[in-house]
Amino acid sequence: MEKRIVLGKRILNVRCSDECNPKIYKSFFALLEKYEGGLIELMDEYVIPEEVLVNLRGGESELEGFYYKHDKDTSENLVVIDIFTKHIDMQNVEKSLLDVFVHEIVHHLVEDEKETKKKAEEFIRGL
Secondary structure (H helix, E strand, C coil): CEEEEEECCEEEEEEECCCCCHHHHHHHHHHHHHCHHHHHHHHHHCCCCCEEEEEEECCCCCHHHCEECCCCCCCCCEEEEEEEHHHCCCCCHHHHHHHHHHHHHHCCCCCCHHHHHHHHHHHHHHC
């Protein structure tokens, strides 16, 4: 499954691997709609480029595997966020996805994991 949407001045390409749960895929778009204004402001604040590739993947990875900064092989106008779905709380899918997505947006500028977590939690409390 794949869908391309406009969120503010950014294009989000959202892909869901074959192992990805359709409930997770649908919930991701629901949270984008519900928190659109706040997410746009957050992306502006953390200088997210104009194109975002979000991969909702079955399986799991270490935290370092979630986020890729641009390098010589990746355009500066693109950021890739992998959300591994094994650890998504299926009882509270939207909140769980929001936590991970916000964390990865903040992590674009904040390298330290503890500081990233703190800033992401502050943002979510303010929604």
